[in-house]
Amino acid sequence: MLYIIDILGTMAFAISGMLTAMNKRMDPFGVFVIAFVTAVGGGTLRDVLIGRTPVGWMQDLNYVYIIIFGFFVALIFRKKLDKLRTSLFLFDTIGLGVFTLIGIRRGLIVGLDPVICVALGTMTACFGGVIRDILCNEIPVIFRKEIYATICIFGGIVFFILRRLGFPEDLLYLVTSLLIIIIRLMAVVFKWSLPPLEK
Amino acid sequence: MLYIIDILGTMAFAISGMLTAMNKRMDPFGVFVIAFVTAVGGGTLRDVLIGRTPVGWMQDLNYVYIIIFGFFVALIFRKKLDKLRTSLFLFDTIGLGVFTLIGIRRGLIVGLDPVICVALGTMTACFGGVIRDILCNEIPVIFRKEIYATICIFGGIVFFILRRLGFPEDLLYLVTSLLIIIIRLMAVVFKWSLPPLEK
Amino acid sequence: MLYIIDILGTMAFAISGMLTAMNKRMDPFGVFVIAFVTAVGGGTLRDVLIGRTPVGWMQDLNYVYIIIFGFFVALIFRKKLDKLRTSLFLFDTIGLGVFTLIGIRRGLIVGLDPVICVALGTMTACFGGVIRDILCNEIPVIFRKEIYATICIFGGIVFFILRRLGFPEDLLYLVTSLLIIIIRLMAVVFKWSLPPLEK
Numbered sequence: 001m002l003y004i005i006d007i008l009g010t011m012a013f014a015i016s017g018m019l020t021a022m023n024k025r026m027d028p029f030g031v032f033v034i035a036f037v038t039a040v041g042g043g044t045l046r047d048v049l050i051g052r053t054p055v056g057w058m059q060d061l062n063y064v065y066i067i068i069f070g071f072f073v074a075l076i077f078r079k080k081l082d083k084l085r086t087s088l089f090l091f092d093t094i095g096l097g098v099f100t101l102i103g104i105r106r107g108l109i110v111g112l113d114p115v116i117c118v119a120l121g122t123m124t125a126c127f128g129g130v131i132r133d134i135l136c137n138e139i140p141v142i143f144r145k146e147i148y149a150t151i152c153i154f155g156g157i158v159f160f161i162l163r164r165l166g167f168p169e170d171l172l173y174l175v176t177s178l179l180i181i182i183i184r185l186m187a188v189v190f191k192w193s194l195p196p197l198e199k
Numbered sequence: 200m201l202y203i204i205d206i207l208g209t210m211a212f213a214i215s216g217m218l219t220a221m222n223k224r225m226d227p228f229g230v231f232v233i234a235f236v237t238a239v240g241g242g243t244l245r246d247v248l249i250g251r252t253p254v255g256w257m258q259d260l261n262y263v264y265i266i267i268f269g270f271f272v273a274l275i276f277r278k279k280l281d282k283l284r285t286s287l288f289l290f291d292t293i294g295l296g297v298f299t300l301i302g303i304r305r306g307l308i309v310g311l312d313p314v315i316c317v318a319l320g321t322m323t324a325c326f327g328g329v330i331r332d333i334l335c336n337e338i339p340v341i342f343r344k345e346i347y348a349t350i351c352i353f354g355g356i357v358f359f360i361l362r363r364l365g366f367p368e369d370l371l372y373l374v375t376s377l378l379i380i381i382i383r384l385m386a387v388v389f390k391w392s393l394p395p396l397e398k
Numbered sequence: 399m400l401y402i403i404d405i406l407g408t409m410a411f412a413i414s415g416m417l418t419a420m421n422k423r424m425d426p427f428g429v430f431v432i433a434f435v436t437a438v439g440g441g442t443l444r445d446v447l448i449g450r451t452p453v454g455w456m457q458d459l460n461y462v463y464i465i466i467f468g469f470f471v472a473l474i475f476r477k478k479l480d481k482l483r484t485s486l487f488l489f490d491t492i493g494l495g496v497f498t499l500i501g502i503r504r505g506l507i508v509g510l511d512p513v514i515c516v517a518l519g520t521m522t523a524c525f526g527g528v529i530r531d532i533l534c535n536e537i538p539v540i541f542r543k544e545i546y547a548t549i550c551i552f553g554g555i556v557f558f559i560l561r562r563l564g565f566p567e568d569l570l571y572l573v574t575s576l577l578i579i580i581i582r583l584m585a586v587v588f589k590w591s592l593p594p595l596e597k
Contacts, residue, residue, distance in 0.1 A: 021342075021396075022396050024338060024343075025343070025395040025396075026338075026342045026343055026395060026396065027342065027343060027344070027392070027393035027394065027395055027396065028393050028396050029341070029342065029348050029349050029352075029393060030339070030341070030342025030343060031342075031396045033342060033348075034342070044248070048247055048248065048446055048451075049442070049446065049451065049452065049453050049456065050451055050452045050453075050456070051250070051449070051451025051452055053247075053248065053249055053250025054248065054249045054250060054309060054311060054315075055248050055249075058248065058249070058311055058312075058315045061312055061314060061315070064314055064315070064318075075396070078396075110452060112452060112456055113456075113459055115459060115462055116452075116456045116459070116462070119462075130533075134333060134532060134533065135329075135333065135338070135339065135342070136338060137336065137337065137338045137535065138535065139422060139424075139533070139534060139535045140428070140533065142427070142428070143419075143424045143425065143427065143428025143429075143431060143432070143533070144422075144423070144424055144425060144428060145425070149427050149431075150427050153427075193425070194425035194426050194427060195425065196423040196424060196425055197419075197420050197424065197425060197426050197429045197473070197476075220541075220595075221595050223537060223542075224542070224594040224595075225537075225541045225542055225594060225595065226541065226542060226543070226591070226592035226593065226594055226595060227592050227595050228540070228541065228547050228548050228551075228592060229538070229540070229541025229542060230541075230595050232541060232547075233541070243447070247446055247447065250449070252446075252447065252448055252449025253447065253448045253449060253508060253510060253514075254447050254448075257447065257448070257510055257511075257514045260511055260513060260514070263513060263514070263517075274595070277595075333532060334528075334532065334537070334538065334541070335537060336535065336536065336537045
């Protein structure tokens with residue numbers, strides 16, 4: 001179940017990368033690389049930093065295949081992607097919740113401190129987008145607008161509080177990822193954002 | 200033989216990096232870093248992702264020395280580099296073919312799937328240039344213009360088809376790298392390029 | 399003693415990152431990430447390239463805490479940071495000297511060649527700033543202006559000359575880091591810089 005959501009989230013992230021790349025008038029190879037990096041970049045960075053190599057997508061080809069599949073589907077229907085904006089946003093939000101918890105879990109497996117695990121969760125969920133923006137020569141959007149990464153951090157903290165309170169493992173993952181998804185939906189609906197920090 | 204070509208390709212990549220950096224009015228340290236990163240960046244990224252650390256150039260200093268050598272030579276003759284444009288382009292193209300196969304071989308050694316090996320080959324050959332462009336604050340040129348990475352992918356696929364057909368190992372490397380080199384030369388002579396992908 | 403200086407240097411680097419990020423009108427999360435990356439990015443890159451994972455700051459949380467602490471202090475006093483410019487510059491310079499030697503030491507521990515150790519030292523001291531500038535969509539400042547990285551390289555070379563001459567270990571670290579600090583101070587006072595390299 002988690003795995004299917006993971007795969008759907010990966011595809012949603014890939015398509016969001018494609019949309020950005022096509023606005024930059026990249027060629028098909030460029031668009032594919034951006035799609036790929038947006039989808040697996042966060043998890044790849046996490047794996048490299050904790051020393052889990054060869055990195056995840058090299059060991060489970062389903063990620064590669066789903067991105068290639070998503071790439072061609074989105075290519076064919078690219079004129080109609082605007083109409084799918086809501087579905088895409090929904091998948092992206094589900095991905096945000098699930099990826100955060102996957103990152104936290106990876107940290108726990110390696111035996112890292114909760115503070116680091118929360119950082120790894122946030123990285124997994126948000127840094128594919130950061131690398132996408134750097135490759136597209138933009139200041140990363142999550143550093144400037146919208147509450148996005150902050151929700152992952154909040155969700156990660158709640159995870160470790162509930163964990164200390166003795167919540168059963170399975171419920172813990174479900175509740176926290178749902179929490180992240182719900183807050184993210186609310187943040188977009190009510191247009192929450194952090195104000196820029198000025199000197 | 201392969202090793203000498205590898206070293207020549209490294210130098211050609213380094214000098215191509217220098218040319219980009221000098222157009223950005225960088226100081227000598229900046230130019231050197233860009234030259235270095237253009238030359239070994241793709242292989243370094245590959246090594247980090249598959250967990251082959253310390254990365255290649257830390258274990259074989261010849262790469263470092265040839266880049267330093269190329270740096271000073273190009274520095275002295277920098278007014279005349281325009282006249283060497285054709286030789287440089289030739290070395291760069293040879294590097295493209297050889298680096299792709301070196302990347303594929305690294306993947307095979309670690310026992311990775313052919314799909315991942317092709318990605319590693321392309322990365323080895325093309326991502327030094329991507330990192331160069333990011334450090335120079337440009338959208339990577341291989342995402343926008345010219346058939347470059349696509350040829351590496353094509354060459355990698357041919358490699359695995361011939362391999363399955365039972366081609367002898369040595370011939371396999373020779374034929375595929377020559378194929379990449381020839382297609383690249385033709386792509387430049389006939390000005391082949393992928394059209395931008397638009398919504 | 400070295401450890402305390404290391405921590406102070408980390409904080410100074412973090413605050414220098416914050417100042418850059420606030421000029422780009424980033425939100426608090428963005429400012430924090432830039433502060434973090436400026437402070438530990440160089441050491442993280444070094445650890446990844448030599449295969450020391452999980453990377454340093456994941457294993458010693460003091461780095462994380464001092465950056466969080468520095469972040470909030472600088473946030474509260476952000477209107478007055480201009481007056482602290484001299485203290486900040488001093489910490490930053492001390493950080494430059496200490497970080498270079500920490501990087502060299504890491505290389506020696508792994509048994510790498512002196513040439514590579516000097517590169518690792520320079521990377522540790524300077525590449526946090528490079529990653530900061532890339533995330534802020536700028537050409538890295540150390541590639542364009544001021545003598546900064548070049549001093550680390552020079553200090554590293556002196557380190558290995560004195561080492562070969564049989565200098566006692568402790569004195570070696572002290573003398574070389576002081577040398578880097580003094581030259582950097584002089585470079586700023588006398589406005590030394592490398593001229594851009596042009597074709």
